[in-house]
Amino acid sequence: MIIQLQQGVPADVKENIFEAVKGIGYKANEVKTQAGHYLVAIGKKDFDIRSIGQLPGVADIYRVSDEYKLISRKWRVEPTLIDLGDGVVIGEGNFSIMAGPCSIENERQIELVVEHLKVNNVKIMRGGVFKPRSSPYAFRGLGIDGLKMFHQICSANGIKIITEVMQVSQIEEMIDYVDVFQVGARNSQNFNLLDSLGEAQKPVLLKRGISGTIEELLQAAEYIFSNGNEKIMLCERGIRGYEKAYRNILDLNAVPVLKEKTHLPVIVDPSHGIGLRDYVEPMSLAAVMAGADGVIYETHQKPEEAFSDGQQTVNFQESERLIKRMRKAFELRENF
Amino acid sequence: MIIQLQQGVPADVKENIFEAVKGIGYKANEVKTQAGHYLVAIGKKDFDIRSIGQLPGVADIYRVSDEYKLISRKWRVEPTLIDLGDGVVIGEGNFSIMAGPCSIENERQIELVVEHLKVNNVKIMRGGVFKPRSSPYAFRGLGIDGLKMFHQICSANGIKIITEVMQVSQIEEMIDYVDVFQVGARNSQNFNLLDSLGEAQKPVLLKRGISGTIEELLQAAEYIFSNGNEKIMLCERGIRGYEKAYRNILDLNAVPVLKEKTHLPVIVDPSHGIGLRDYVEPMSLAAVMAGADGVIYETHQKPEEAFSDGQQTVNFQESERLIKRMRKAFELRENF
């Protein structure tokens, strides 16, 4: 059950509501976000919802039977829009393109990608500076200095940054240089990281786990929201399967299902989803038609020389064609 | 290695080629289809391909390193087109819609579906008369009498029929009443059935196994082709996975990958692929954008009363909207 509190509710009024919730045997979790003030009440007993709904300080009250609550579309029907500033808004009705290399490599590379994005009117650049790698001996990214360089070039060009955060202690050092924190598949149930990102208030793109369920993804988002941050987008990036013809199984079923279950934006990552450069375009277009609110993919000036993920990275020419086609597909979808 | 023989090659000339192939230590499989005459030579030794290529009776010769040969696009670049007659052609450049109920139930139902298809200019109706069911006590379909009724109504209305065949002994009794034999997911490696369908010459839609690999699907198609039948289309229908939010994982990655590996048409079944009626439309549209040559889906006048699969069956109103949108998406794709 979600109890939406009135803005600026006095402490004693709030306390009174807490007591009432406890009185019916429910556990109350207070949630204060950028946008609202809620009590999430967890329990199983049946009771007359009006006994709480009529209390002073209660703006509204909803029953939500899902395990996740605040991110449920049963509660909030209107879609969440995430404003990155400068007119860059992510969410239903928009189509957000996020492109860039797997890893940030050097200044020249960033400049080339930024130029490519600007020419094509793309507003968000992806690029990793902290890289999760299976082997401890592999390249782990340029780190915080790479991020500062990344930020300097992008901010000078009006480009927003999305980049992966891997642990709680990185949030503080990164926060001034990123526009969206990405949580990778391997950290999709790193609950301490999710808690801290909830407190951090910056927008978060949360990737589905390597074999994460829809339910787990939604509950992971609930961690962030319930810690105070409503600015969450979900990302389908392929799940692990038995098939050896491609890297992962891009599970586009997830797109319409997530769109129905939650008010959060849904983004698709076709690069990891299929893992083969030649097929990034058809899978991106399929994602648009499945209902995605955006696509995040890997591009590089010379994919064959990329530090990582070259085999799934498109070059700028392919990227340009992809951008144009995705926009046409989105236009068709919006005008159905 | 595929050795394409000249049409009407005399027996002794052919025998001579066979001997030459054996002479280099290869095993030769003779394949005679509706459209051509081939030797598929299997072996590992290296040799000068011209020694065979220059023999009398050899029209052309190709090395194909894939495990499957005759269906490989490395050999035959131009796409296979399957002509069902009356201007109904399946394959690249066309977009084939196949719709109808899970099970054929009665005359009235067939008439209603046929009427719905005609209004929407859909030329192929699906409908099962032999139903594979997990439980021996479940409804197993109307059988051959149902098929005759199905055929009578469809042929009177210019509608082609696709229906599932489950065993070798059914081929002969069904063959005059079907336009396309469907091989279901459970029979995707029923090799005797594939052999016999190769001999039967009717077009075949071959579904991917419940957790079949791309390689297995292609090799299953090779069974049919190498027994004499080139009229094969492949169907992605969802694979089994851990996710409980939907019935199967519609693996659209398979579409562009199959399109590159084989010259055969690729069809998508979104109804089984996601298993939930509300999401059939977005997944169908995604399939179009991924590059599918057609879609096969379930529709019924009253899905909630269908004998089987009602939860994944759209009604006629939904079906009509879906048809229109798929055609628009296909038009966009063809004009990119």
Place this chain on the structure above:
Amino acid sequence: MIIQLQQGVPADVKENIFEAVKGIGYKANEVKTQAGHYLVAIGKKDFDIRSIGQLPGVADIYRVSDEYKLISRKWRVEPTLIDLGDGVVIGEGNFSIMAGPCSIENERQIELVVEHLKVNNVKIMRGGVFKPRSSPYAFRGLGIDGLKMFHQICSANGIKIITEVMQVSQIEEMIDYVDVFQVGARNSQNFNLLDSLGEAQKPVLLKRGISGTIEELLQAAEYIFSNGNEKIMLCERGIRGYEKAYRNILDLNAVPVLKEKTHLPVIVDPSHGIGLRDYVEPMSLAAVMAGADGVIYETHQKPEEAFSDGQQTVNFQESERLIKRMRKAFELRENF
């Protein structure tokens, strides 16, 4: 609901029971096996079970809520024992070893394996004569002539034969030469084959599908039983998964779960279950401890020269050690 009929129930008495079952809105399936005569009544309405139970001709009546009925342990608590003759009995309390090559290759090979089995007091030899192969160009087995040779040597030496049947039409030609029909993973939902094996009365070893569920395996067994054959054993042989370090995932969880759900014997195939010769022994021993009633594995006089599956086949020395250890492990288990 299972209604056990009295032996030799007169036609009119039986008819009367049928009518009563229909009268309460249930569908009645008559099942007559080697051992009993039953009506399986399928329906959902609630009714007083005594109204049927007290009818003349009814020996006993049971409610079984599982989807499968006759193979359920909820109905029949005592384990099924399958007697192959000459004192060879499969089922709880026994531990059955079935060993032999993947494919029957020639007379000499059969003789060597038979000799190895006799020395180690193993009574059942496995060996394929009809081989399901992914590629149409691969070796498909020696066929019926190979089976006759196989049978001649084994019967002369008191060894029972288990071999795979792939299609309905093979049953009749094979039946006199086999002791147990094996249904392979790819045919685990070939329902026509299961129906026919139900009528055929010979013992059947039914393998779990490549990614078959426990429920599907049990329902497939119900097909056989409900067509008249109680002599069924189930076989866990590994399921398909994402792991590349071995061929399949041997799912030993299935063993205790199946043992609880059904009265049928449960056999494990470690050779396909892990697919690597070196690990066949530990997985076989694990299978014994998990509660298996037997193990079926591949052995060959020279695994590296086997026509098929050599990489997962143990040699006779390894086989002998394995047999001794499995028997010790079984003895320990029985004496816990």
Place this chain on the structure above:
Amino acid sequence: MIIQLQQGVPADVKENIFEAVKGIGYKANEVKTQAGHYLVAIGKKDFDIRSIGQLPGVADIYRVSDEYKLISRKWRVEPTLIDLGDGVVIGEGNFSIMAGPCSIENERQIELVVEHLKVNNVKIMRGGVFKPRSSPYAFRGLGIDGLKMFHQICSANGIKIITEVMQVSQIEEMIDYVDVFQVGARNSQNFNLLDSLGEAQKPVLLKRGISGTIEELLQAAEYIFSNGNEKIMLCERGIRGYEKAYRNILDLNAVPVLKEKTHLPVIVDPSHGIGLRDYVEPMSLAAVMAGADGVIYETHQKPEEAFSDGQQTVNFQESERLIKRMRKAFELRENF
């Protein structure tokens, strides 16, 4: 390539080796653990290994082609033994039993479990105080105060503690109160946590990811070792699959495969591996026979009242029987 340095190698001698490694185009990673001092050299070029091997300060040199190096059995043949003190040693030749509740609940519970373990001569107790939970609203454990209480009771009774650590910042506060840090399945690729546990020197039990590969598990262990900690054990705890009859698929194939690939001890968690109390015993015994060096399972004085995981937790009576049987099975295995 692993270069084992002589103990107490002087800085300049070491520097010289570094230079030589760089000189052949390899990247050198220095690793200093409790037990040794190594350079792990990563590169692809071919060179004469003796050119490095003969340098002053080099004790030994090994080529290891695996992606993981220091944990490979190709390099170190003798098994790793982990000594927890007081005669409690984990690793080949021993059989370690670790038992206790999913969550530490209160003093009384700890005392009851400790008493149960002492009676049965079990030396290691498991119990979570920081609990990873899918939902943010679920019980997350008693935290550090719970751990202190847990430690007080166990240390007074000679029982060692294994408990889960979820994030870097917990290591320091926990380290004095634990004997083995457990890394849960969700954190199996939390590389920062692995790095820090490498530095922390305490023994670590590393669980396989929810759908982790053998290769990923081994590389995760390499993270810990290469950061300075050799005291690592690996844990198979079931992988995610499509089967709904049990919680996970206990992949016992992993046991013999891991035992061959690495010198680290391999532990099995049957409680999570099958997720159903009744089957914990057969799966534990199967694990012993598959070659496990130990088993970790959940037990509670009243499983039906446990705060979490009650459905997969055995009571003390079942636990006692299990302990006895595992020891007998281990004895049989050791005496084969």
